[in-house]
Amino acid sequence: MGTMKHWSYPFFIGCAIGGALVIAYGQFGPVNPTKAAWKIKAPGISIIINSEGEGLDYHAILEAMFDNSFIKSAAIKWLGKEHNIYSLEEAELGEAIEESLCDEIPEKPFEERLSKAKECAKKPVAAKLRELANSHQPPFHFLGFKGDAGFPAGQGAPTKGHANVCKNGPFYGKQLQVVNPKNNTLVEVNASRSLGDCTGFGGRPDIQLGSHDAYTLFPGESLDITEEVIIIPL
Structure with a gap:
């Protein structure tokens, strides 16, 4: 998307969650100590989030962010890059499991290979995936x-x-x-x-x-x- 050349994922999400921000030409300011409004505005997108009460309504902020397809996509990318949190619907989840879940398993020496292989297999995500694969449960079911x-x-x-x-x-x-x-x-x-x-x-x-x-x-x-x-x- 063309707008992403000018607005990085970390910039959008960090600003949105952090609260006080001005993007391009939007302005933010608290009305009073218990009421605040966030306005996120950039080329092609505009979102206003109102919050009332003694604390910030982070649930409302996140709901508003993920209701916007552009910001949702940016948020998912940022969460994956910065915190290793991925969507089930994105290929990046499989790539992260392949590349980052386990330490590299060396060919030699043999004892180290065995040790690293067992260490990898015992990780909770790896263990569950191996259980599903061994029992041919989805997504490892038989295909005809x-x-x-x-x-x-x-x-x-x-x-x-x-x-x-x-x-x-x-x-x-x-x-x-x-x-x-x-x-x-x-x-x-x-x-x-x-x-x-x-x-x-x-x-x-x-x-x-x-x-x-x-x-x-x-x-x-x-x-x-x-x-x-x-x-x-x-």
């Missing part, structure tokens, strides 16, 4: 992807419990559940066998299954060249 399954015959056909997938695709090297969405039947396969790099122009399916797994998913059916399936990385 619609795809097409093919059923090659002959020497290149996968054996039971294995699958062929594109080497440059999202499933290569992973354990997968493959589900028939028509009857909810599933098989679990290891996608360690490569179809080579797929370009999207060769007509290759997302996954190839062997005859045993194919008939488990589609019992008694005459299979087309490809069938729709749901693919779930585990």
Whole structure:
């Protein structure tokens, strides 16, 4: 936003919370010891906050600030930069967890690596995130992807419990559940066998299954060249 070139985040928020301020051409002054008005005015924004009583109404001040989208954005940025407080809706929260939650874990020496790794894992935020990830609770829940399954015959056909997938695709090297969405039947396969790099122009399916797994998913059916399936990385 163009106005931010002239008005820094710390300036806006520090002034707003601090109370007495003049921004650009707004003026502030207490009317009497129990009544005061704040006027925050700058290019594109204008906000007036009235406070009555013996103490400052910080709740009203913050409500007024966060009702203004421009000041809200500035406040969130400032809180993150100055106090490591982030919004759940901002990517900066994930970046801060990745970059700042734990001290660097060295490759060597091994004892120090173990010590630093345990120290990081015991931090309350890290421990809770690891608990959610290990139990696959949101936001670490399983995701299913619609795809097409093919059923090659002959020497290149996968054996039971294995699958062929594109080497440059999202499933290569992973354990997968493959589900028939028509009857909810599933098989679990290891996608360690490569179809080579797929370009999207060769007509290759997302996954190839062997005859045993194919008939488990589609019992008694005459299979087309490809069938729709749901693919779930585990």
